């Protein structure tokens with residue numbers, strides 16, 4: 621098993637050890653065997669693949685699919701061994717998750733949801749967060765939330781989150797409504813908010829943006845979460861940038877214009893084509909999920925989809941070996957210095 625406390629300098633070696641333990645010929649056939657990990661100090665046993673119930677897909681509700689199809693998608697994920705579901709009051713999918721989990725033992729799933737507490741409304745932020753918690757319990761049809769998170773906390777809102785909202789939520793925790801408390805980033809390219817949160821002893825989990833063209837969490841966040849035993853959930857791994865070729869092309873044009881990337885990347889018809897080969901990935905989305913999954917310090921990779929075929933592919937990608945070493949080295953050399961690419965909301 622990989623040593624999660626290892627310093628960054630030994631990461632490449634550790635990822636290669638993980639690679640050596642895979643049966644490279646047969647991994648595709650083993651997608652039914654979910655892998656689980658312990659989510660930091662929560663001690664919760666969670667699947668390494670977590671179903672994101674928000675993003676642009678919102679389980680398909682954002683792309684025109686019915687509520688019944690969305691419920692079926694959650695059940696499909698559960699059948700494949702996914703036990704962590706990340707939703708939010710703002711997504712409008714809590715009731716979908718609630719309907720889907722009715723048919724399974726409550727303790728077999730880890731439900732993460734979130735309260736959005738924008739500043740500037742008349743009632744206190746703490747009251748609004750507690751009201752949101754009570755609404756979430758109703759929407760989900762459950763007595764408790766496993767991980768209750770504050771949603772998209774900007775660095776400037778962090779003091780209020782820690783000093784006013786968290787104490788109120790911890791009182792609700794004493795009543796049994798919450799098991800663990802978490803916080804999620806807003807667009808925060810330097811991870812300012814999370815880097816403070818992991819040291820404060822209040823939050824059990826953090827949700828962080830990390831992907832092939834925005835890699836700085838590996839140096840700025842994961843060493844801190846590992847040292848403090850904070851569980852990590854990844855967001856933005858594919859998003860638009862790796863699911864819509866025109867969005868990737870636009871991001872590369874922007875960063876070549878600013879001199880951060882070689883010009884040839886903006887002109888290439890398939891700029892990440894080097895990742896697609898027999899020993900590598902079959903699609904860019906697969907490469908994106910495999911790239912992040914084996915990073916030391918990453919616990920759960922959230923994937924958002926409304927498409928049953930994508931769901932199967934994404935679970936398979938997250939259970940697949942790391943990308944080949946040469947591909948990982950190329951991604952780090954080409955893009956390791958970029959910050960804040962593709963964080964669209």
Ligand SMILES: NC(=O)c1ccc[n+]([C@@H]2O[C@H](COP(=O)([O-])OP(=O)(O)OC[C@H]3O[C@@H](n4cnc5c(N)ncnc54)[C@H](OP(=O)(O)O)[C@@H]3O)[C@@H](O)[C@H]2O)c1
Nearest residue numbers: 672673674675677804855856857858859863923924925926
């Ligand atoms: N601040 C926050 O708290 C915050 C912010 C962002 C996200 N999140 C959480 O993180 C989760 C993941 O969000 P994300 O939007 O960043 O998800 P993602 O998994 O990075 O990307 C999802 C997008 O990629 C498409 N896609 C998924 N699998 C694909 C595949 N195999 N091939 C091609 N396209 C594919 C999806 O469309 P299809 O429906 O067509 O598959 C969707 O548009 C969210 O659901 C949410 O739970 C939290």
